[in-house]
Amino acid sequence: MRTANIPLREIFNEIPKEKREETRLSFEISNKLDSLMKERGINRKQLAEAIGKRPNEVTRWLSGEHNFTISTIAMLSAFFGKPIITV
């Protein structure tokens, strides 16, 4: 199979570092949330109902594209009884 001539790493490097880091953190938080949900055995709908949110909000949190506020992180940490992030 031939390789496409796409300078992917060069394109990534054109993106401001802080923006790349923002996305990396958002993916990490979404992955942590996903693993806590699996550990608890609950799906998106059940989590949304338990914390009084809409399921599409949980979908956004799990997408890796959400800009989490401290308030949301604190609320999720309190619900799961475990830290979502550590500082």
Add this chain to the structure above:
Amino acid sequence: MCKTFFVTLRCNIKCKIMSEIELLFVDSGDRCTLYTIQFLSDEQNEFEKFISKFRNDAELNPDFQAIMRFVEQIMDNGALERYFRREGKMNDSVVALPILKSRLRLYCLRLTDKILVIGNGDVKKSRTYEEDNTLQGYVMDLQKFERLLKQEARTGNVEITERQIITDKTFEI
């Protein structure tokens, strides 16, 4: 002369309808291998076309860079279902980036959690992709390619493992 005219006409119509596609390897990260497709009649592959349109577009560059940031993370985290917007039909693997609000859409085939075939994309001007001929064309190209790829996999001409696609075939769509 008349017969020659109709033979030529039929050939021209057929050439426009039938195209040959090649699968190309793009890159791989810790948890995902990226591919794209190329129409043999075109100079650029589909992902390259998307990049060329928006990489230097001052107005749409922030939306383009956001999509590229997701592609970078998908390479390291996997092509997990929850990172994508579900597009296409129930029986295909067409997905789009990004999930959140954006002026752009990039269409892909999420074949496994570790294999992503990236197609073309464009500015989203309508509510659904079906209302826009250009976007619908990109989705249909991926749908047709997936059907052929899976057909060839069933007959053993293509091997799709968890992490890679093994083929040197060209596909007629």
